[in-house]
Amino acid sequence: MRVEFLYWEDCPSYAQALLRLREVVAEEGINSEVEVIRVDTEDQAQQLRFLGSPTIRFDDVDMAPPVDQSYGLSCRVYLTDDGRVTPLPSKEMIRRALRSAVRTREV
Amino acid sequence: MPLALQSRLIPFSLKGTDGRTLRPEDFAEAKVFGVIFTCNHCPYARAWEDRLIRVQRDYANRGVRFILINSNDPVKVPDDSFDQMKVRAQAKAYPFPYVFDDTQEVAKAYGATRTPEIFLFDESRTLRYHGAPDDNYEDPAAVRHQYLRDALDALLAGSTPPTPETKAVGCTIKWK
Numbered sequence: 001m002r003v004e005f006l007y008w009e010d011c012p013s014y015a016q017a018l019l020r021l022r023e024v025v026a027e028e029g030i031n032s033e034v035e036v037i038r039v040d041t042e043d044q045a046q047q048l049r050f051l052g053s054p055t056i057r058f059d060d061v062d063m064a065p066p067v068d069q070s071y072g073l074s075c076r077v078y079l080t081d082d083g084r085v086t087p088l089p090s091k092e093m094i095r096r097a098l099r100s101a102v103r104t105r106e107v
Numbered sequence: 108m109p110l111a112l113q114s115r116l117i118p119f120s121l122k123g124t125d126g127r128t129l130r131p132e133d134f135a136e137a138k139v140f141g142v143i144f145t146c147n148h149c150p151y152a153r154a155w156e157d158r159l160i161r162v163q164r165d166y167a168n169r170g171v172r173f174i175l176i177n178s179n180d181p182v183k184v185p186d187d188s189f190d191q192m193k194v195r196a197q198a199k200a201y202p203f204p205y206v207f208d209d210t211q212e213v214a215k216a217y218g219a220t221r222t223p224e225i226f227l228f229d230e231s232r233t234l235r236y237h238g239a240p241d242d243n244y245e246d247p248a249a250v251r252h253q254y255l256r257d258a259l260d261a262l263l264a265g266s267t268p269p270t271p272e273t274k275a276v277g278c279t280i281k282w283k
Contacts, residue, residue: 010279012151013244074184075278077150086245087150 001030001059001101006037008045008053011075013088017054024094028102045072052076056094058101063094109218109226109237112271116140116232119213121176121206124189124196129174129204131232138170139262141255142226144219144280146177147195148186151277152222154244156199159223159255162240163202166259173203178214179222179281187281214280224275225255229262236262238273 005021007014022034039050052074056063064078078089110117120130134140143159145152163173181188189207196205208214217226227236236258241250258268 012276074148075150077153084247085150085153085156087154088245 001032001105002035002057003030003032004035004037004055004057004060006039006048006050006053006055006057008039008050008073008075010073011053011087013075014054017056017088020089020091021056021094024091024098028095028098030098030102039073042073054089056089056097058098059105061101061104063089063097109220109224109275110216110234112234112237114234116142116228116234117213117216119176119208119216121208121213122189123204123206124193124201125204127204129206131174134172134174136170137172138230139166139172139259140228140232141171141173142217142228143173143175143223144178144214144217144221144226145175145223146179146184146187146278146280147191148179148184149222149278151244155223155240158240158247160199160202162255162259165256166263167202169259169263171259171263175201175203175205176208176213177205177222178208178211178219180211180283182283183281211280211283219275220280221275221277222280223277227255227258227262227268236268236271237275238270239276242273244276 003025005018039045050071053076075087078086080086116131118131120128122128177187177192179187192205226234229235240255242252243250254270254273261268
């Protein structure tokens with residue numbers, strides 16, 4: 001499985017998000033390296049379909065596709081299960097998306 | 108560099124979402140005055156937004172007043188335009204004024220770089236706390252250090268905030 005982690009250094013939670021992603025990938029027994037991609041420019045953001053920092057994709061599918069898919073250098077908004085805004089996806093959010101990607105591969 | 112602790116408040120005059128132009132002198136009665144750089148779009152600002160509203164409401168009767176300043180370039184971030192500020196202030200029923208620093212001179216004068224970033228002044232308008240609202244943007248239930256509330260309690264009691272300065276955590280201010 002391809003696991004991508006895209007980030008913009010201006011958003012301070014990326015290191016914590018990467019740590020969570022690596023932990024979830026390991027805990028779920030996925031034998032994949034996390035591809036870490038730093039995004040520095042608006043041009044790169046467009047080319048890489050960067051929805052904000054951090055962006056996590058499994059097999060090229062965003063872990064939480066937003067309604068408004070605009071690409072650019074920004075810090076990304078995630079919504080918790082109880083509707084709060086957070087810049088940092090929880091491990092459970094990442095885990096759910098990863099399991100969904102695994103199921104898609106198995107179909 | 109951000110404004111140093113013990114510095115005097117830097118004057119400004121900025122237009123608010125209610126159409127009024129506000130200056131720090133308009134808050135002369137406040138025992139503690141908070142100048143808070145924030146914006147609409149940033150997830151850190153939004154994560155802390157309800158907590159700032161709650162703090163303002165909790166401390167309003169004790170002479171605490173905040174003013175929120177958006178200094179972001181709306182060309183780079185359309186969600187942070189003055190019109191969008193009006194929408195947000197109304198939607199969230201802000202208990203504090205929300206003003207637009209369209210020249211970005213106020214943010215530069217204060218040395219603000221992040222949203223949110225708090226500059227808290229005492230009754231003599233001396234800077235006594237600078238930094239983040241608390242130590243956990245992600246989960247209000249997991250906060251261990253209430254930096255802003257602790258600073259307010261200390262200042263209202265005539266003492267020094269237990270943690271006068273913390274790292275401001277958030278999105279960078281989007282400069283023109």
